[in-house]
Amino acid sequence: MTNETETDRLTRGQAKLAEITGRSGEQVMTALADIAPDFARYIFEFGYGDIYSRPGLDLRTRMLATVAGLVTLGHAERELEVHIGSALNCGATRDEMVETIMQMALYAGFPAALNALFVAKRVFAAREGAPEE
Amino acid sequence: MTNETETDRLTRGQAKLAEITGRSGEQVMTALADIAPDFARYIFEFGYGDIYSRPGLDLRTRMLATVAGLVTLGHAERELEVHIGSALNCGATRDEMVETIMQMALYAGFPAALNALFVAKRVFAAREGAPEE
Amino acid sequence: MTNETETDRLTRGQAKLAEITGRSGEQVMTALADIAPDFARYIFEFGYGDIYSRPGLDLRTRMLATVAGLVTLGHAERELEVHIGSALNCGATRDEMVETIMQMALYAGFPAALNALFVAKRVFAAREGAPEE
Amino acid sequence: MTNETETDRLTRGQAKLAEITGRSGEQVMTALADIAPDFARYIFEFGYGDIYSRPGLDLRTRMLATVAGLVTLGHAERELEVHIGSALNCGATRDEMVETIMQMALYAGFPAALNALFVAKRVFAAREGAPEE
Amino acid sequence: MTNETETDRLTRGQAKLAEITGRSGEQVMTALADIAPDFARYIFEFGYGDIYSRPGLDLRTRMLATVAGLVTLGHAERELEVHIGSALNCGATRDEMVETIMQMALYAGFPAALNALFVAKRVFAAREGAPEE
Amino acid sequence: MTNETETDRLTRGQAKLAEITGRSGEQVMTALADIAPDFARYIFEFGYGDIYSRPGLDLRTRMLATVAGLVTLGHAERELEVHIGSALNCGATRDEMVETIMQMALYAGFPAALNALFVAKRVFAAREGAPEE
Numbered sequence: 109m110t111n112e113t114e115t116d117r118l119t120r121g122q123a124k125l126a127e128i129t130g131r132s133g134e135q136v137m138t139a140l141a142d143i144a145p146d147f148a149r150y151i152f153e154f155g156y157g158d159i160y161s162r163p164g165l166d167l168r169t170r171m172l173a174t175v176a177g178l179v180t181l182g183h184a185e186r187e188l189e190v191h192i193g194s195a196l197n198c199g200a201t202r203d204e205m206v207e208t209i210m211q212m213a214l215y216a217g218f219p220a221a222l223n224a225l226f227v228a229k230r231v232f233a234a235r236e237g238a239p240e241e
Numbered sequence: 242m243t244n245e246t247e248t249d250r251l252t253r254g255q256a257k258l259a260e261i262t263g264r265s266g267e268q269v270m271t272a273l274a275d276i277a278p279d280f281a282r283y284i285f286e287f288g289y290g291d292i293y294s295r296p297g298l299d300l301r302t303r304m305l306a307t308v309a310g311l312v313t314l315g316h317a318e319r320e321l322e323v324h325i326g327s328a329l330n331c332g333a334t335r336d337e338m339v340e341t342i343m344q345m346a347l348y349a350g351f352p353a354a355l356n357a358l359f360v361a362k363r364v365f366a367a368r369e370g371a372p373e374e
Numbered sequence: 375m376t377n378e379t380e381t382d383r384l385t386r387g388q389a390k391l392a393e394i395t396g397r398s399g400e401q402v403m404t405a406l407a408d409i410a411p412d413f414a415r416y417i418f419e420f421g422y423g424d425i426y427s428r429p430g431l432d433l434r435t436r437m438l439a440t441v442a443g444l445v446t447l448g449h450a451e452r453e454l455e456v457h458i459g460s461a462l463n464c465g466a467t468r469d470e471m472v473e474t475i476m477q478m479a480l481y482a483g484f485p486a487a488l489n490a491l492f493v494a495k496r497v498f499a500a501r502e503g504a505p506e507e
Numbered sequence: 508m509t510n511e512t513e514t515d516r517l518t519r520g521q522a523k524l525a526e527i528t529g530r531s532g533e534q535v536m537t538a539l540a541d542i543a544p545d546f547a548r549y550i551f552e553f554g555y556g557d558i559y560s561r562p563g564l565d566l567r568t569r570m571l572a573t574v575a576g577l578v579t580l581g582h583a584e585r586e587l588e589v590h591i592g593s594a595l596n597c598g599a600t601r602d603e604m605v606e607t608i609m610q611m612a613l614y615a616g617f618p619a620a621l622n623a624l625f626v627a628k629r630v631f632a633a634r635e636g637a638p639e640e
Numbered sequence: 641m642t643n644e645t646e647t648d649r650l651t652r653g654q655a656k657l658a659e660i661t662g663r664s665g666e667q668v669m670t671a672l673a674d675i676a677p678d679f680a681r682y683i684f685e686f687g688y689g690d691i692y693s694r695p696g697l698d699l700r701t702r703m704l705a706t707v708a709g710l711v712t713l714g715h716a717e718r719e720l721e722v723h724i725g726s727a728l729n730c731g732a733t734r735d736e737m738v739e740t741i742m743q744m745a746l747y748a749g750f751p752a753a754l755n756a757l758f759v760a761k762r763v764f765a766a767r768e769g770a771p772e773e
Numbered sequence: 774m775t776n777e778t779e780t781d782r783l784t785r786g787q788a789k790l791a792e793i794t795g796r797s798g799e800q801v802m803t804a805l806a807d808i809a810p811d812f813a814r815y816i817f818e819f820g821y822g823d824i825y826s827r828p829g830l831d832l833r834t835r836m837l838a839t840v841a842g843l844v845t846l847g848h849a850e851r852e853l854e855v856h857i858g859s860a861l862n863c864g865a866t867r868d869e870m871v872e873t874i875m876q877m878a879l880y881a882g883f884p885a886a887l888n889a890l891f892v893a894k895r896v897f898a899a900r901e902g903a904p905e906e
Binding site: 448449472475476479483484485486487488489491492494495498 | 671672674682687710713714
């Protein structure tokens, strides 16, 4: 892997991002273009090219673990919304999503879980009638 | 479910705890006996009897999500140690555990993930040569 | 207590919720109905039926401690708003509320306390002229 | 109050500290002497001279709110230990302390509450047979 | 310093606030006037009069460290917005600001850094064409 | 930069790590060798090769901002200890370190700042009489 160039990582990361999120990562790149374009690059290269591209954990589980982490953070509502969608894209069911969030009530407290359930509700509603499901 | 008594929940919770953790929950009950015995009861009834006993998410995924949440909390080293063991008990592999923890570097930062990897290393080492694996 | 059924807990929890919050918990139940109705049930049964119904701490102090915890969490603005109202319902004065929040500046930092003061201001203003005070 | 000098605040803070903590604040001053003596001064002047000396909330409630905040922080074990003792000094009972900590399970999660119960147990045990109770 | 009165500290704090923030602190005082005027006083006296007025660290570095802390808190968006502006007022460049925020991705996670970059973008845009830059 | 290989990043990261930390990063690599060697590689490549190697912010300021972030996290004592040393290695004075930590009392609370001051005290003491200062 060490002879791989950064271009390879960027390409791999962007493909992985498309696979996982559908397309919502695109907006981040545009939004960061005039303030911190390198940060968008790191998200693609390191986030999606390195971490998300690792074997050893199926994507559905990886996304549910990510949602669990984001619920626990408490303040990452934007990413929570994106990755609840990503988890559904990767094969998690709505029931699994809700279970994962409710499980966090034990560890992150009821307010963090409750708020995340409302985010999930919004994401589920936005997908009703949408072609991709 | 609403005609179930609290005795039923307690029994179910204790059975679920034994299934998940092996036996390490027992110490918590003893440790809490003379300060907050009701809190031990809530852990069994609500934690294991209600939440952990829910269908809708396989136990292996539930435990990996729990580990992800505990890594993100940052300060819950004791529970992290217990539940890394629980996740292995529920069918997660060591590789899946390490992947779940590394994934959290993106969301909870490198120090939280690094510390959790050291906890995992300790748990893995303690199980070497132990009969249950 | 262990022969009590879940129906008893649910009933007790709903009564306690009404006593503490007035009625604002109702919206949570409705809001959760189509995403996670069991979570609403847990809030009533475990949150209000078990924890809030315990003797050993007067409700006014319990609510001020809850507000202190919510200020410190930093991200639970919705619950903070509800429980600042609950604390007033349970006999805390506005001065006591402000003191509790200011005290948290020492432990959770000035931004968390400052934000909570603005939430309190909103809650106080919404009650002006309202019949219940 | 604005014609008061900093010497007055320092004196008032030190008296308040002695009243609340017994004597455990003294160690902080000594421990900070060769690294950040001004920080010890701020703890006395602002922490105890300004905030803790405010009227408007009885000391017992103020200390229980402080414990609630420290439980929620999750990482402040040293201060939690000191202020569980301070709350007892200010008239809170052991039962009230345990109730306050258990209440935080709803908001800060079970691990934070569980850890705090163990700290309380340690503080209670250290006071057994001690003359001041 | 100990013969200084609180009036002196208040005056010094207000001057320091004006130097650092331009004028945005004024709103806080007004906003707190009818809920917790003493809290506004503590922000001026302790925050700006004591801490921000200390020698030993140049203001540009002090503000960048403050931004780093606020990014890591995760929930303090209002203060982050104010102090990104303050750091620019104290001589930090936009590049230094962006670097400081990106650095926090390693410690506080990508969502906290990403959100802060969007806040910075907003602050930078609001200053375009403004006379003071 | 995009034609650079990962080997280049790794080499650059290890050199930067040596420059910043002296040698304490070496232990992390050894400690991770049998549990998550890739995580050590990411620390070198992404942490030190990408982020720490960026121009646009002098290393002394970058390290003080890092310390500010770690103080605020509250639970990252190990990294705090390493990077207080790193900041001194990069030209920050002990006074600047103490000021940076005290500044965080305003944002992360007194317990986080107090604990960090004790860590700094330990780091400073360990360097007394050591040849490198």
